[in-house]
Amino acid sequence: xxxxxxxxxxxxxxxxxxxxxxxxxxxxxxxxxxxxxxxxxxxxxxxxxxxxxxxxxxxxxxxxxxxxxxxxxxxxxxxxxxxxxxxxxxxxxxxxxxxxxxxxxxxxxxxxxxxxxxxxxxxxxxxxxxxxxxxxxxxxxxxxxxxxxxxxxxxxxxxxxxxx
Amino acid sequence: xxxxxxxxxxxxxxxxxxxxxxxxxxxxxxxxxxxxxxxxxxxxxxxxxxxxxxxxxxxxxxxxxxxxxxxxxxxxxxxxxxxxxxxxxxxxxxxxxxxxxxxxxxxxxxxxxxxxxxxxxxxxxxxxxxxxxxxxxxxxxxxxxxxxxxxxxxxxxxxxxxxxxxxxxxxxxxxxxxxxxxxxxxxxxxxxxxxxxxxxxxxxxxxxxxxxxxxxxxxxxxxxxxxxxxxxxxxxxxxxxxxxxxxxxxxxxxxxxxxxxxxxxxxxxxxxxxxxxxxxxxxxxxxxxxxxxxxxxxxxxxxxxxxxxxxxxxxxxxxxxxxxxxxxxxxxxxxxxxxxxxxxxxxxxxxxxxxxxxxxxxxxxxxxxxxxxxxxxxxxxxxxxxxxxxxxxxxxxxxxxxxxxxxxxxxxxxxxxxxxxxxxxxxxxxxxxxxxxxxxxxxxxxxxxxxxxxxxxxxxxxxxxxxxxxxxxxxxxxxxxxxxxxxxxxxxxxxxxxxxxxxxxxxxxxxxxxxxxxxxxxxxxxxxxxxxxxxxxxxxxxxxxxxxxxxxxxxxxxxxxxxxxxxx
Numbered sequence: 001x002x003x004x005x006x007x008x009x010x011x012x013x014x015x016x017x018x019x020x021x022x023x024x025x026x027x028x029x030x031x032x033x034x035x036x037x038x039x040x041x042x043x044x045x046x047x048x049x050x051x052x053x054x055x056x057x058x059x060x061x062x063x064x065x066x067x068x069x070x071x072x073x074x075x076x077x078x079x080x081x082x083x084x085x086x087x088x089x090x091x092x093x094x095x096x097x098x099x100x101x102x103x104x105x106x107x108x109x110x111x112x113x114x115x116x117x118x119x120x121x122x123x124x125x126x127x128x129x130x131x132x133x134x135x136x137x138x139x140x141x142x143x144x145x146x147x148x149x150x151x152x153x154x155x156x157x158x159x160x161x162x163x164x
Numbered sequence: 165x166x167x168x169x170x171x172x173x174x175x176x177x178x179x180x181x182x183x184x185x186x187x188x189x190x191x192x193x194x195x196x197x198x199x200x201x202x203x204x205x206x207x208x209x210x211x212x213x214x215x216x217x218x219x220x221x222x223x224x225x226x227x228x229x230x231x232x233x234x235x236x237x238x239x240x241x242x243x244x245x246x247x248x249x250x251x252x253x254x255x256x257x258x259x260x261x262x263x264x265x266x267x268x269x270x271x272x273x274x275x276x277x278x279x280x281x282x283x284x285x286x287x288x289x290x291x292x293x294x295x296x297x298x299x300x301x302x303x304x305x306x307x308x309x310x311x312x313x314x315x316x317x318x319x320x321x322x323x324x325x326x327x328x329x330x331x332x333x334x335x336x337x338x339x340x341x342x343x344x345x346x347x348x349x350x351x352x353x354x355x356x357x358x359x360x361x362x363x364x365x366x367x368x369x370x371x372x373x374x375x376x377x378x379x380x381x382x383x384x385x386x387x388x389x390x391x392x393x394x395x396x397x398x399x400x401x402x403x404x405x406x407x408x409x410x411x412x413x414x415x416x417x418x419x420x421x422x423x424x425x426x427x428x429x430x431x432x433x434x435x436x437x438x439x440x441x442x443x444x445x446x447x448x449x450x451x452x453x454x455x456x457x458x459x460x461x462x463x464x465x466x467x468x469x470x471x472x473x474x475x476x477x478x479x480x481x482x483x484x485x486x487x488x489x490x491x492x493x494x495x496x497x498x499x500x501x502x503x504x505x506x507x508x509x510x511x512x513x514x515x516x517x518x519x520x521x522x523x524x525x526x527x528x529x530x531x532x533x534x535x536x537x538x539x540x541x542x543x544x545x546x547x548x549x550x551x552x553x554x555x556x557x558x559x560x561x562x563x564x565x566x567x568x569x570x571x572x573x574x575x576x577x578x579x580x581x582x583x584x585x586x587x588x589x590x591x592x593x594x595x596x597x598x599x600x601x602x603x604x605x606x607x608x609x610x611x612x613x614x615x616x617x618x619x620x621x622x623x624x625x626x627x628x629x630x631x632x633x634x635x636x637x638x639x640x641x642x643x644x645x646x647x648x649x650x651x652x653x654x655x656x657x658x659x660x661x662x663x664x665x666x667x668x669x670x671x672x673x674x675x676x677x678x679x680x681x682x683x684x685x686x687x688x689x690x691x692x693x694x695x696x697x698x699x700x701x702x703x704x705x706x707x708x709x710x711x712x713x714x715x716x717x718x719x720x721x722x723x724x725x726x727x728x729x730x731x732x
Contacts, residue, residue: 044371057354057355057357057370058370058373059354059355059356059357059359059368059369059370059373060354060357062357062359062368062370063357063358063359063361066359066360066361067359067360067361067362114360114364115360115364
């Protein structure tokens with residue numbers, strides 16, 4: 001296996017596993033979150049590393065990864081944008097927000113489908129996907145860029161300018 | 165008895181042991197509960213919802229109110245719950261009521277069926293499972309008759325090569341997870357799982373992995389629909405055209421109980437048959453698929469052969485073949501004759517061999533041992549199905565131990581005639597051309613063409629395991645019945661008939677007309693069988709001899725039953 005997990009990350013993962021003394025399998029979510037945070041996405045190598053760590057068959061980890069939209073199986077851009085499309089935001093204009101974000105960031109979403117939710121800009125700076133409710137229904141449309149949260153987004157240029 | 169609880173099922177009171185699953189209780193009293201995901205040998209996740217039934221319990225009195233009074237039988241009136249519960253994962257409780265019929269259950273079954281069929285491709289005309297599909301059966305019995313779903317069906321992977329012997333159609337899958345649980349819990353090779361859970365839930369193997377366990381075909385048996393199908397059987401035959409015969413597997417000493425599906429003298433598939441004392445509900449793929457040679461017209465021996473003066477085999481009638489064999493044998497004294505029989509023969513056939521040997525006063529009777537590695541599941545080290553029969557009926561303590569001395573005796577000119585029954589000496593018993601060269605007479609009987617037959621003066625056509633009836637003793641000492649699936653090709657006879665006819669041609673023996681008659685004699689003459697009647701053996705066999713041998717898979721299953729994980 002060619003995946004290189006830094007020693008301090010592995011140490012953190014090992015520590016996190018100790019929170020689940022009954023079954024290592026229960027640690028699969030926190031372990032995957034830590035790995036995704038570091039590697040930006042969870043590919044086959046990451047899945048197999050996590051499976052070996054937790055003494056599971058890789059399919060049992062893939063089951064979890066493919067269930068949660070929060071886990072990305074494809075590489076995102078340098079800055080990953082998630083636009084809420086649940087009801088309140090959709091009514092407040094999230095589809096329009098998605099369109100203008102794509103236009104300004106140079107992202108082509110024509111290849112996106114259920115199994116490939118992420119589109120990346122040609123230069124690899126930005127990637128974008130729709131997300132379900134980001135829990136701020138009164139201030140839609142909302143989106144997240146990396147771990148930063150933005151409400152009532154209307155100035156797309158200003159937003160993207162922060163991440164250049 | 166405090167271990168029994170009173171349960172009312174469809175208005176009638178019954179008693180069941182504490183801890184009985186509701187679905188098993190219903191089954192026991194003949195109240196059908198349709199189900200997909202439940203299987204008594206696997207854990208119950210309760211995910212298909214097909215077994216929903218109405219449940220009721222004694223009413224709980226309001227604070228201060230008097231509890232309900234039991235009637236003269238001690239039963240309290242049942243207070244029915246407005247919502248249904250699954251019968252597969254819940255257990256019975258005292259004074260519980262279960263309704264498997266009625267408006268509520270009908271409505272929920274219709275609902276579950278409608279949801280299952282919403283995304284089902286309804287491709288029954290090209291589906292192998294048609295005719296034995298639970299989805300088909302239940303939609304006739306419990307479905308609405310028409311769907312209200314007008315939207316686009318979800319597209320999922322089709323014709324997926326999940327393993328060397330299994331093909332997957334994800335659109336047919338109803339997500340019961342029986343296959344996943346089988347691979348996790350029984351086959352210990354958890355390669356299957358659900359990915360993209362949600363409206364796109366997909367049964368999958370991990371990329372780069374394969375469903376290649378030697379028990380993989382059991383998942384196709386378990387699949388209640390046509391999602392997992394056997395590559396070997398796919399598109400070969402409609403299930404309703406085939407005749408089913410219950411018999412036993414002869415690939416090893418386990419003697420797994422099987423059902424053979426055949427049509428017009430051709431075997432199409434073999435499935436394991438439930439026997440909780442032997443193979444549970446399973447069998448290895450390697451044993452299941454080892455039948456194709458039986459159908460091979462090119463290699464089967466279909467008539468008797470005898471060598472002419474130039475040493476070339478000519479087809480002769482069976483009658484002539486026995487006469488020629490007898491005249492050749494009669495030139496030798498008993499101590500110049502050896503018989504090599506087979507531990508693939510039934511007890512009845514071995515009894516006939518013993519009788520023939522006695523008539524000929526043959527010097528040696530021997531069989532050929534066959535061993536391999538035990539797999540820790542159902543395949544035993546002994547690859548002969550009836551070694552215990554050889555020990556018991558022929559009285560050989562160490563089958564195979566005299567093979568070398570037979571070779572020596574031939575070399576030294578002490579044995580001149582050899583009868584090889586149901587064994588290919590060259591391929592399976594380590595005989596060489598040199599070993600056989602010293603013989604004056606070689607008579608053999610085997611189901612298909614083989615090097616020993618090529619060298620035989622007379623070849624008698626003997627049927628294979630699917631073409632004969634009788635009994636065998638497995639490694640556990642269990643007496644089990646082998647049932648004839650079909651007639652052998654051409655003039656093939658059952659091996660016991662071959663031995664009888666040979667002995668008759670030699671001037672001995674008389675009318676034995678069926679394998680059951682032989683069994684009767686066996687029961688009279690062999691102490692281990694004394695008192696056993698053929699008809700008592702039944703489809704599941706009976707324990708006859710205590711050997712202390714166990715089957716690892718069965719032992720693990722017993723453990724899971726004891727832990728309450730499965731019903732068993």
